[in-house]
Amino acid sequence: MQFKTRLNCTPPLRLRDLACLPEVASRLQHFKRGTEFVHEGQSVQKAYVLQSGWACCYKELREGGRQIISFPLPGDFMGLGSVLLRSADHSFAALSDIIVSSFSVENMMNMFQKNPSIATAVLRLASRDHAMVVEHLVDIGRRSAMERVAHCLLELRHRLRLAGLASKEEFDCPLTQYDLADALGLTPIHVNRVLRQLRERGLLTMKAHTVAIHDLAGLIDVARYEGSYVDQGGAAHDGNLFETSSGVEPVPAVPSS
Amino acid sequence: MQFKTRLNCTPPLRLRDLACLPEVASRLQHFKRGTEFVHEGQSVQKAYVLQSGWACCYKELREGGRQIISFPLPGDFMGLGSVLLRSADHSFAALSDIIVSSFSVENMMNMFQKNPSIATAVLRLASRDHAMVVEHLVDIGRRSAMERVAHCLLELRHRLRLAGLASKEEFDCPLTQYDLADALGLTPIHVNRVLRQLRERGLLTMKAHTVAIHDLAGLIDVARYEGSYVDQGGAAHDGNLFETSSGVEPVPAVPSS
DNA sequence: CGTGGAGTTGACCAACCTCAAAACATGTGG
DNA sequence: CCACATGTTTTGAGGTTGGTCAACTCCACG
The missing domain is CATH 2.60.120.10 (Jelly Rolls)
Structure with a gap:
């Protein structure tokens, strides 16, 4: 199994x-x-x-x-x-x-x-x-709508990559704008506006259950992203997801x- | 010891x-x-x-x-x-x-x-x-400034009571309005305004490192407070703080x- | 086709922020 | 005991971000 x-x-x-x-x-x-x-x-x-x-x-x-x-x-x-x-x-x-x-x-x-x-x-x-919830807290408490959206998508990308489920510039994502709004303390309408801005700036597009990153560096910049907490305290190379078959x-x- | x-x-x-x-x-x-x-x-x-x-x-x-x-x-x-x-x-x-x-x-x-x-x-x-951080997250993500402030002070009161450090209507509190603001994702200025409203409504006063609750029921009402998470998942009567002297x-x- | 969920857009509004300045404490050294 | 410095609270005026309300479109699915 x-x-x-x-x-x-x-x-x-x-x-x-x-x-x-x-x-x-x-x-x-x-x-x-x-x-x-x-x-x-x-x-x-x-x-x-x-x-x-x-x-x-x-x-x-x-x-x-x-x-x-x-x-x-x-x-x-x-x-x-x-x-x-x-x-x-x-x-x-x-x-x-x-x-x-x-x-x-x-x-x-x-x-x-x-x-x-x-x-x-x-x-x-x-x-x-715990560390991830804390980061989420900081996100909602101290960042603008744009930063939040960018940050959230970058974190998801990061985690998906660790799990081997995302390529460098694209990943599958079943989230609706309502879901994002509920996660980020925003209105779906405003999430939409922010996504449009991100699109217009050539940073990323989100459509048809797929997120496409067009300018990773730019995105990281907008989001002020530093995802060390995802890798369990800086151990970046130990952070991979393994697959075991019973021993x-x-x-x-x-x-x- | x-x-x-x-x-x-x-x-x-x-x-x-x-x-x-x-x-x-x-x-x-x-x-x-x-x-x-x-x-x-x-x-x-x-x-x-x-x-x-x-x-x-x-x-x-x-x-x-x-x-x-x-x-x-x-x-x-x-x-x-x-x-x-x-x-x-x-x-x-x-x-x-x-x-x-x-x-x-x-x-x-x-x-x-x-x-x-x-x-x-x-x-x-x-x-x-974890549960407490989550509650904090909900607070910041989905509640108004007034609700946040009231909620935060009620939670502190709750926890202090469990520790035997608060009377029914008053407790000692070294927090500045800056501290509150930094916790609640607000501006110190806005925290001040909210505190004034709470005072004017006869709900609570915060001065000289002391918080005085004037209308607990009313406060719980505006804050939409339900502090079960503080008591470790509903075990209200086990939630007390004990004092042990080495065994x-x-x-x-x-x-x- | 029709229906409902999701995305998109616009006009308007309010909660909260920013900037600025006092008033008020509190403790310190003279 | 006063003068001063620092930290905290209070208040005002005006601006922005993001919310509310209300459509309309697009698409998947029956």
Whole structure:
């Protein structure tokens, strides 16, 4: 069975520590585009690992509307935190048809018992999630609409590249302008205007579920982008996503950009 | 030695698991108001627990200015995530004279080895931090200036109450309007105007380092506040801050509000 | 064809920012 | 004890970014 995770890209964790990983993963589940598969507040015993497709993690506001927290991509954990708290602190939905595998709380505990370095690895993963939310916070709190949009798309590109899912100047992207708006604290209308500007400046175009970067340097400049947090604290060359087949030697999926 | 932490308020962790905790804490350190004791990007081997006073956690922008991520209060961990990543992902500064104790990475690892439930407890703590940043994100992304200010002060009150540091209608607060502005993605000037409105509406006054709540219900109403995330996922009565003296039976510090 | 979701555009408006300047504290050295 | 410097709060006038409302287009899908 193919099993994707990002646990193994953290240097101190050795390969055999991972041996116990696939055995605790339950069988794969499929969700259709648009499905909300974790609802905020419901009690959960599972955490998920996204195997393919795009998801989003968000909170709904009582006043209507929502704030998107993050866009999990293949290889990312989802709901790590919720496992330990009694209930999910936010909802998850599929933005495309997706495949996930899941862990139970007990599985996680067992892993920790068997091998404490797994705990360290999981904690490190949680730290990376934390760093990404923080960056998102800075984005919304202190940057202009244009910077936000550019920043967000650059980060997605960066993460997709690490996962081997983006070429140098183009990537597939199922996000609607509504999704972007909900993530960036903007109006869909304004997102549209910003995208037009980016297009007119020859920086990037977003159409038909595809983002095309025309001027990467220029874009990085507008966005004031520095994506070190994506690579887990500067370890750029360890940041790749590997693919393991139940204990078999992992193979690098893509050379680092 | 008195040792404050919030690890012990998580139900599944038993008391004797904590026995190893004070022994790994290095001796207490003092920092003066205004000191930046962790700088973003520097390599760190330590995490801190705030024993007394107020701190803030922030990121500086290259363009000048900063975004405050959180306000650690007594009992809170600081820099949990940075321990696992190679370097600090954000800076910490003292907002008042503070006392902290610190852990090294090795100490943490040792604890995990000795007792994996500590790993679980730490991860749970990290989850709570995560939940709070997420709430902050929603705040900045989707709420008006007035809601933000009210929300922020209510959350601080809530957390201070859990720590036994606030009465029902008043608490001590060293924050300047600049600090608030940096936390909420606003201008100090605008924060001032909002505070005036809140005062004029008879909801709260903030002066001379003291926040006085005049109409709690009204305030909760404008802020749309629901602070369940502060209590670690609905476990309101387990959310208290305990005080332990090296392995001695902990005593509840304050009845829950 | 018709329907509904997504993208696009324009006119208008308000929340919040910028700049500028006082008033008010608080602590320091003379 | 006063004079001064520094940091914090307060207020005003005017400008911009981004929101609101309201169409209309385009396209995928039945």
